Amino acid sequence: MEVIFISQWKDIAFPKLNVKPQSIFLMRKLMTFILIYLVSIPMASAQYNYAEALQKSMLFYEAQQSGELNNNRLNWRDDSALDDGSDVGHDLTGGWYDAGDHVKFGFPMAFSATLLAWGGIEFEDGYVASGQMEYLKSNLRWANDYFIKCHTAPNELWGQVGNGGTDHAWWGSAEVMQMERPSYKIDASSPGSDLAGETAAAMAAASIIFQDDDPSYSSTLLSHAIELYDFADNYRGVYSDAITDAAGYYRSFSGYADELVWGAIWLYKATGDEAYLNKAISYYENLSNEGQSTIKSYKWGLAWDDKSYGCYILLAQITGDTEYKQDAERHLDYWTTGYDGDRITYTPGGLAYLDVWGALRYSLNTSFLALVYSPIATSSTKSSTYYDFAVSQMEYALGDNPRNSSYVCGFGNNFPENPHHRTAHGCWSNNQNGPPEFTRHTLYGALVGGPNNDDSYEDERSNYINNEVACDYNAGFSGVLAKFVDDFGGTALSNFPTPETPGEEFFTEAKLNAEGGTHTEYAVWIYNHTAWPSRIADSHTFRLFIDISEGVSAGYSASDYIVSTNNSGVATFTPLMAWDAGNNIYYTEVTLNSDIFLWPGGQGESRQEVQMRVRLPYDAPNSAWDPTNDWSYQGVNGSLSKSPNIPLYVDGELVFGDEPGPVDPVDVTGVTLSPNSTELRLNQSATLIATVAPANATNQGVSWSTSDNSVATVSSTGVVTGISEGTATITVTTDDGGYTATSEITVIDEEVExxxxxxxxxxxxxxxxxxxxxxxxxxxxxxxxxxxxxxxxxxxxxxxxxxxxxxxxxxxxxxxxxxxxxEEITVPPLGCESYETISLPFDNDGSGDFCWVTSGNISFINSWNLDELTINGVDYTNTWSNSLPARIDGNYYIHYSASVAWAHAEFNGSSVAMINNDQMLIYPNPASEELRFKGITEYNLISIIDTSGKTIYEKQIDSSEELTIPLNGIKPGVYILKAQSAQKEIVKQFIIE
Structure with missing residues (x-):
C-alpha cells in the first residue's frame, strides 16, 4: 500500500491573519491532528483504473434492460418482452433482467436499485469525476420507471414477471423469447412486506438522487415510496409466500423485519420526517440476533435478503448512537480483524469468503459498508482497518489474486469471457454449452460470482454458481469504485463502448442432392444465427442462378426449364427469370412460406432446408445440360457447406453471398426466322421462331411486323394468324436495328377444323x-x-x-x-399384417421381414427386433444405409442398431421425421393434424405441455400398442411430449405446424 505524505505542511505559515498567537497555535495543532489522521488511513495503490471499471459497471446495467430500449449503447441489445403484463391487463414492460436469465424478480431488483442509489449519494464525487453520474441516473430511472408501472394501486405491487421454471428451461437471447411470461403480485390479501418495503426504499433513495435536477420526478418517486411503505407496514407478510414461484430463487429467509427498518430509514433520509426515524428505531429491536444471544447478527453480509447490516451503518451515521456503532463495528470487525475470537474465512489469496454463491458480491457489499462507516469509526485504527479491508477486496476482484486475473468481464487481465448469461452468449442452439462454444458478446463491467474458497476458478458458462452475473452483484461494487475514483483518480475511456462488429448471422449452406443428364437438385439450408441483436425476420429468400447457354444452343428457351421442390408447404418459387438475358443468366427466387418460423431458438429452429430441382424436359439431350458454368453450382458438392454463390435476402435485403457480376456485352451478329415460309387456313395460327446470333448476345430483343395486316397479323411473340386469302411477308428486326429476317405466309380460304x-x-x-x-x-x-x-x-x-x-x-x-x-394410396395403421413384405437372407436364420406402409409420398419402415443385421454378407448393424435390398420404389434411410431398428424413411424425395426415444416411436414431427405413437406399452400417461409449463393435453392410456392424439385447436408452436409410468418417464420436444 502507498502512504501519501504532505511534507509541505511543515512550511505552512499564516501571515496577515488577524488572530491571536494562541489561535495560530491551536490552528497548527488542528492541522497536525488532521495530518496524523490522514497518514493513519492506508491508501490503495492506483494500479487499477477505477474510473474505467465504474464506467463499465454502469454499462452492465444496460445489458440487463428489458422492454423497449431507448439510447442503449450496446448494438447487440434490442427491444424484448414487450408483452409483459398483458396477461393481467397492465403494462409491466421495462426493468432489469435479474441475472443471466430473463425473469424480472422484483425483490433483488429493488435492492440493487437501493444500493446503487446509496452509492451515488455517499460517493457522488466519484461518479461526477468519472463522468458516470448521468449513466447512474439513467440506470436508476430505468429501474424506478418500472417500479412505478408495477405499483398499480396503493396496496398492489407486481413483484415478478416470468416463470422461473420455463425461463430457465430455454437458453437464448432475450430479444427472441417465445415462452409465456406470467405476472405475479402482492396485495392486501397476499401481502409481502419485504418486497413492498424494499421497493419503497429504492424509490425513496432514488428521489434523493433526482431531487435537484428533476424535482417533479423525485416527488413522484417519493409519493410511491410512501404508499408502498404504508402497504408494507399495514399488511404484514413474507412476499415469497404470496409469489411462490420466487421461493425457489429468492426466498425471503430473513423475513420482513429488516425491510421495515431499512425502508423507514430511507424515507426519513428522503423526507426528513422524524416519524420515519422513530419507526426505524422502534422496529430495530425486531432485527435478528446472533444465535441464542442478545446481540445483533454479525456473521453474514448485506445482500438482497438481509438489510440489517446496512441498517446498523445508516442509523450509526444518522444518530451517532453507541448501540448502532457497536452493532456496525461488531459486524465489520468480524469481516476484518475478528470479533470475540471469531473471524470470517479468508482464501489463501486474501478474499474474505462468506459463501460459494457470489463470494465477491458479499465481500464487496461489506467493503461498501466499511467505506461508508470508516469516517465515523470509534478509533483511527478501526477507520484504517475498515478502509484497508475495502481496498484489499476490490484489488482482489480486479486482479490482485493468485490467478492474477480480473473477475470483471471486459476489464483488466484474463477477465471472464464466458459468464453464465444467455443474451451475452448469443446462442442459437438452445444449449448453454453451444454451439457456439464461445460467447459472442463482451458483457462489459459484469462482476461474476467469484472463485472457490481455495482461489480456484474456471471460466465456464455452465457454472452458474461461480460464473453467473447479477444486478445485485454490481450494486455495492459500483459504489466502492466511485469512492476509489474520488480517492485515487482514474480516467474513463473515451469513445466507449465501440459497437461490436457483427459475426455471421444469416447465411446459406448447400449440397448437391442429385444430378442427371437434364437436371441439378440442390439441398439449400437457410440459417438464422442472429445476435446483433438476435431477431426474427419476416421473409427469407435465396436465389439459384444458372447459365442456360447450352440449352439455348440446343433449341430451348428459359420457359422450357422446369423448377420444382421436394418440400411442398415450405417454400414458394418462381420460374426462371432473367438476370442477364443477353448472356443467358437466369435465376429462380425461392422464398420460405410465411408460416415457417425461423428463429435462433434451437438447432432445428434456427435452420430450414429447401430442396430445389431445376431441369429441362426429360427427353432433352444431355448436351443441353451442363451445370459447371452455373453461378450457384460453383463450390457445391455432396457435402453441406457454405454457399456464397447462393445469395440470401432477408426482408428484401441481401445479407449473405454474392450475385453474378456484370458481364461484358456481346454484340448481335444476325437473326434467322423459322420457318421461312408456311401456309395457313383462315383463322389458323402458327408460331414463327426468331433466333438471334450469337446465342449469348447481350441484346436478344426483336420486333415483328407484317407487310399486309389484312392478310395476316403477327403478335409481339411471333404468333401469326391468317385473316383473309392472300400472301404477306412477316419481318423480324433485332432491337439494335441492324439485322432482319423474313418469312412468307400464304393464307388460303378454308376454315381449319x-x-x-x-x-x-x-x-x-x-x-x-x-x-x-x-x-x-x-x-x-x-x-x-x-x-x-x-x-x-x-x-x-x-x-x-x-x-x-x-x-x-x-x-x-x-x-x-x-x-x-x-396408383391409389391408402393409409393403413402401422403394422405388418397386410402389407408387402420382403424376405431378406439373414445370416442367422435365413429369413426375415421388413414391413412398410405408405402415406401419400412418404414411406415408414417399422421397427424390427434383431441382435445384428447382416444382409447378403454385408453387416449393417449400427449403420445408416440407403442402399439395402429392402428399398421399395424410393430411398430408405434406415438406422439399424442392435436389438432394435428404427427408420427415418424417405419416399420419392420427401421425408418425415420420427422421434425415437427409448423404443417409443412418435410421428410425424412437425405435426399438423394428429400425433401418433407406437411402442408405448410401458407408459400409462401421455401429456402435452406448452413452453409456459401448462399442460394442454393429458390422457390415461392402457397397454395398447398405438395411440393417436388429434391436434385440432392446439396452436402452432414448440411443445413438450411427456410419457410417464410409475417406474420411468421420457420427455421429448416436438413442433405443431
Whole structure:
C-alpha cells in the first residue's frame, strides 16, 4: 500500500491573519491532528483504473434492460418482452433482467436499485469525476420507471414477471423469447412486506438522487415510496409466500423485519420526517440476533435478503448512537480483524469468503459498508482497518489474486469471457454449452460470482454458481469504485463502448442432392444465427442462378426449364427469370412460406432446408445440360457447406453471398426466322421462331411486323394468324436495328377444323395441358404433363405416343379424352399384417421381414427386433444405409442398431421425421393434424405441455400398442411430449405446424 505524505505542511505559515498567537497555535495543532489522521488511513495503490471499471459497471446495467430500449449503447441489445403484463391487463414492460436469465424478480431488483442509489449519494464525487453520474441516473430511472408501472394501486405491487421454471428451461437471447411470461403480485390479501418495503426504499433513495435536477420526478418517486411503505407496514407478510414461484430463487429467509427498518430509514433520509426515524428505531429491536444471544447478527453480509447490516451503518451515521456503532463495528470487525475470537474465512489469496454463491458480491457489499462507516469509526485504527479491508477486496476482484486475473468481464487481465448469461452468449442452439462454444458478446463491467474458497476458478458458462452475473452483484461494487475514483483518480475511456462488429448471422449452406443428364437438385439450408441483436425476420429468400447457354444452343428457351421442390408447404418459387438475358443468366427466387418460423431458438429452429430441382424436359439431350458454368453450382458438392454463390435476402435485403457480376456485352451478329415460309387456313395460327446470333448476345430483343395486316397479323411473340386469302411477308428486326429476317405466309380460304382435348384422373394426381385451353386446330401438338411424375398410366388417347412417358405429346386430329390413372394410396395403421413384405437372407436364420406402409409420398419402415443385421454378407448393424435390398420404389434411410431398428424413411424425395426415444416411436414431427405413437406399452400417461409449463393435453392410456392424439385447436408452436409410468418417464420436444 502507498502512504501519501504532505511534507509541505511543515512550511505552512499564516501571515496577515488577524488572530491571536494562541489561535495560530491551536490552528497548527488542528492541522497536525488532521495530518496524523490522514497518514493513519492506508491508501490503495492506483494500479487499477477505477474510473474505467465504474464506467463499465454502469454499462452492465444496460445489458440487463428489458422492454423497449431507448439510447442503449450496446448494438447487440434490442427491444424484448414487450408483452409483459398483458396477461393481467397492465403494462409491466421495462426493468432489469435479474441475472443471466430473463425473469424480472422484483425483490433483488429493488435492492440493487437501493444500493446503487446509496452509492451515488455517499460517493457522488466519484461518479461526477468519472463522468458516470448521468449513466447512474439513467440506470436508476430505468429501474424506478418500472417500479412505478408495477405499483398499480396503493396496496398492489407486481413483484415478478416470468416463470422461473420455463425461463430457465430455454437458453437464448432475450430479444427472441417465445415462452409465456406470467405476472405475479402482492396485495392486501397476499401481502409481502419485504418486497413492498424494499421497493419503497429504492424509490425513496432514488428521489434523493433526482431531487435537484428533476424535482417533479423525485416527488413522484417519493409519493410511491410512501404508499408502498404504508402497504408494507399495514399488511404484514413474507412476499415469497404470496409469489411462490420466487421461493425457489429468492426466498425471503430473513423475513420482513429488516425491510421495515431499512425502508423507514430511507424515507426519513428522503423526507426528513422524524416519524420515519422513530419507526426505524422502534422496529430495530425486531432485527435478528446472533444465535441464542442478545446481540445483533454479525456473521453474514448485506445482500438482497438481509438489510440489517446496512441498517446498523445508516442509523450509526444518522444518530451517532453507541448501540448502532457497536452493532456496525461488531459486524465489520468480524469481516476484518475478528470479533470475540471469531473471524470470517479468508482464501489463501486474501478474499474474505462468506459463501460459494457470489463470494465477491458479499465481500464487496461489506467493503461498501466499511467505506461508508470508516469516517465515523470509534478509533483511527478501526477507520484504517475498515478502509484497508475495502481496498484489499476490490484489488482482489480486479486482479490482485493468485490467478492474477480480473473477475470483471471486459476489464483488466484474463477477465471472464464466458459468464453464465444467455443474451451475452448469443446462442442459437438452445444449449448453454453451444454451439457456439464461445460467447459472442463482451458483457462489459459484469462482476461474476467469484472463485472457490481455495482461489480456484474456471471460466465456464455452465457454472452458474461461480460464473453467473447479477444486478445485485454490481450494486455495492459500483459504489466502492466511485469512492476509489474520488480517492485515487482514474480516467474513463473515451469513445466507449465501440459497437461490436457483427459475426455471421444469416447465411446459406448447400449440397448437391442429385444430378442427371437434364437436371441439378440442390439441398439449400437457410440459417438464422442472429445476435446483433438476435431477431426474427419476416421473409427469407435465396436465389439459384444458372447459365442456360447450352440449352439455348440446343433449341430451348428459359420457359422450357422446369423448377420444382421436394418440400411442398415450405417454400414458394418462381420460374426462371432473367438476370442477364443477353448472356443467358437466369435465376429462380425461392422464398420460405410465411408460416415457417425461423428463429435462433434451437438447432432445428434456427435452420430450414429447401430442396430445389431445376431441369429441362426429360427427353432433352444431355448436351443441353451442363451445370459447371452455373453461378450457384460453383463450390457445391455432396457435402453441406457454405454457399456464397447462393445469395440470401432477408426482408428484401441481401445479407449473405454474392450475385453474378456484370458481364461484358456481346454484340448481335444476325437473326434467322423459322420457318421461312408456311401456309395457313383462315383463322389458323402458327408460331414463327426468331433466333438471334450469337446465342449469348447481350441484346436478344426483336420486333415483328407484317407487310399486309389484312392478310395476316403477327403478335409481339411471333404468333401469326391468317385473316383473309392472300400472301404477306412477316419481318423480324433485332432491337439494335441492324439485322432482319423474313418469312412468307400464304393464307388460303378454308376454315381449319378444331377439336377438343379433355382429361380425367384416377387416384391422387393432376394433368396439365400445354398449350392451355382445351380447344385446338387439327394437327396441333399438345403436351400433357402428369404430376406427380411417377406411378401413373395415360390411357384413352389416340396416336402413336407411349402412355408411360411424361410429358406425353399427342397430335390432335379428333376429340380426345385422356385419362391419367394414378396408383391409389391408402393409409393403413402401422403394422405388418397386410402389407408387402420382403424376405431378406439373414445370416442367422435365413429369413426375415421388413414391413412398410405408405402415406401419400412418404414411406415408414417399422421397427424390427434383431441382435445384428447382416444382409447378403454385408453387416449393417449400427449403420445408416440407403442402399439395402429392402428399398421399395424410393430411398430408405434406415438406422439399424442392435436389438432394435428404427427408420427415418424417405419416399420419392420427401421425408418425415420420427422421434425415437427409448423404443417409443412418435410421428410425424412437425405435426399438423394428429400425433401418433407406437411402442408405448410401458407408459400409462401421455401429456402435452406448452413452453409456459401448462399442460394442454393429458390422457390415461392402457397397454395398447398405438395411440393417436388429434391436434385440432392446439396452436402452432414448440411443445413438450411427456410419457410417464410409475417406474420411468421420457420427455421429448416436438413442433405443431
Amino acid at each position: 378444331q377439336f377438343t382435348v379433355t382429361t380425367s384422373t384416377i387416384g391422387t394426381g393432376s394433368v396439365s395441358l400445354s398449350p392451355t385451353g382445351g380447344t385446338y386446330d387439327a394437327g396441333t401438338m399438345v403436351t400433357l404433363t402428369a404430376n406427380p411424375g411417377s406411378n401413373y398410366q395415360f390411357t384413352g388417347w389416340s396416336g402413336d405416343a407411349s402412355g408411360t412417358t411424361n410429358p406425353l405429346t399427342v397430335t390432335v386430329n379428333s376429340d380426345l379424352v385422356i385419362t391419367a390413372s394414378f
